[in-house]
Amino acid sequence: MNIPPGQWRLDVMIMALYQMALFFSAQLVFVIFLEYMPKTYCNTERHCYKLESKCLEDYDRNKPNICLVPNGSKSQFDECVEDNKYLYFKSAQYDYQQDCTSLTHYSASTNMYLGVLFANLVLGILADKLGRRPIYFASIAIGVVSLILSAAIPSLTAFYIFRFTTGVGVAGAQIVGWSYGSEMISAKRRFQLRTFSNWANARILVVFVAFITREWHTASYLCAAISALIFPILWKLPESPVFLEQKHKVEEANEAREQIADLCGLEYEQKEAATINNLKKITFMDMWRNKRLRKNFLVLCFMWFYVGMATYITDLNGADMSKNLYVGQFLSGLLLTISKIIFGFAEPRFEWLGRRTVFLFSQGVAILAYIMILIALFTDNKETTWYLIVYLCAYSFQALSTETCYLSVAELIPTDVRVTVAAITNICLRLGTIVASLTKPLKFSFEPGLFLINLVVCSVGITVVYLYLEESRNANLQDVGQDEVSDSSDSQAMLEEENSKVSSGDTAATEVTSGETAEAEATTGTSEAEVESGEGTKSKVA
Known part of the structure; x- marks a missing residue:
């Protein structure tokens, strides 16, 4: 088949x-x-009573047997006892x-x-x-x-x-x-x-x-x-490729995706290392x-x-x-x-x-x-x-x-x-x-x-x-938090560059470097949101 x-x-x-x-x-x-625990219980003496808690001995001994009714027959009493001592489930309690x-x-x-x-x-x-x-x-x-x-x-x-x-x-x-x-x-x-x-x-x-x-x-x-x-x-x-890629374990991630492709009967295309390393x-x-x-x-x-x-x-x-x-x-x-x-x-x-x-x-x-x-x-x-x-x-x-x-x-x-x-x-x-x-x-x-x-x-x-x-x-899932943390990291990097600029006195050179750094970092990250990172593949597993 x-x-x-x-x-x-x-x-x-x-x-x-x-x-x-x-x-x-x-x-x-x-x-x-x-x-x-059942709501009622009957002891060995066929005295039936309503439980006050989950304890079998927790009942008022002065109260009459709930199965003893005026003008009741023995068969009615026996039926009542069987009904009140029935256990739907024998529990650990x-x-x-x-x-x-x-x-x-x-x-x-x-x-x-x-x-x-x-x-x-x-x-x-x-x-x-x-x-x-x-x-x-x-x-x-x-x-x-x-x-x-x-x-x-x-x-x-x-x-x-x-x-x-x-x-x-x-x-x-x-x-x-x-x-x-x-x-x-x-x-x-x-x-x-x-x-x-x-x-x-x-x-x-x-x-x-x-x-x-x-x-x-x-x-x-x-x-x-x-x-x-x-x-x-x-x-x-296999292990989750999303996890492996986030850890930058490129070879293991590709092996996992290849195994998934084999399970699905799909063609496998290896994912570029640069895509993974940008995460x-x-x-x-x-x-x-x-x-x-x-x-x-x-x-x-x-x-x-x-x-x-x-x-x-x-x-x-x-x-x-x-x-x-x-x-x-x-x-x-x-x-x-x-x-x-x-x-x-x-x-x-x-x-x-x-x-x-x-x-x-x-x-x-x-x-x-x-x-x-x-x-x-x-x-x-x-x-x-x-x-x-x-x-x-x-x-x-x-x-x-x-x-x-x-x-x-x-x-x-x-x-x-x-x-x-x-x-x-x-x-x-x-x-x-x-x-x-x-x-x-x-x-x-x-x-x-x-x-x-x-x-x-x-x-x-x-x-x-x-x-x-x-x-x-x-x-x-692979994109979650990437933009937020990227923005935070860029701001921190620019701040460090600015501090370095002031201490060295080389203002102009540092401004250029800082600008280039920000521009370079802004183009990295998760530009391949369309790549289905372990969340599925349509015609190929990449």
């Missing part, structure tokens, strides 16, 4: 790779199942009861979020120094092995340790995986990388794994096995000193923090949005998948559908949904169909706003510091999720407080984004 040649071959591989990476990072959602120990305020979700936070501190710098591909490979390997060990060793201590290190793989999938994918895929399909290969698909698959296993050990093993599909795909692909190296401090790049960086940090906080407050407290645990989780993933695919098909067809528009629309819908949730909670309408629909909309559209967060990091931040900044923004996201996990006690004490928090932070967030976020659709 002949497979037609074209850049689409690489794009499909990148989408498949990124979807598997998202599936592994969906361990952040799997904590819902790790911490799941059910086995270890860790929330009933000194770990009450250090949940499994907080533990994993801290693991991701720690890994972000390291992986971003390493990926910008050593390369995307090797750090991607190593981090996923650590994560998969840790996931297996967290379930294989029957110890609460081991569970916490290896769930923490599983966060290394999650961080690698999220920051290194996204940077690698966004640099390798063609520019016209970059938005589809976040819509067709999406978090919702990963979430649905994780929920399906939980549904068919019904037990956290087996579910962990199956998740690890599926995630291991990353390795053969990544093994077949300016940009440090984090270069970015920070530039007003425009600094503003973009700070806006992105704020966006990631508050979006992460709002999304996870909604997600972590949504286990009871429907009576059946799996119905709510499946529906939330399904609605998010549908909305992302719709936007994925629409984006290439409508020029006005940029990053800002997607964010402002999705965040606006989520804010309206939070208002409706508050009305439902204050009017005691939680167990209604319309509450489920509104809650699904709140989660789906809040999660949809993360697409702009990811795309903006790739399209507004220079290549030299892209993964480092992605790591910093992911740290902001993790801080937001940690704050979200600390709000869980409100679920039992004052549930409307959760959505009042979301309403406030999201109202502030949508205002900041409207005022300060730049549109970045169709950005050439």
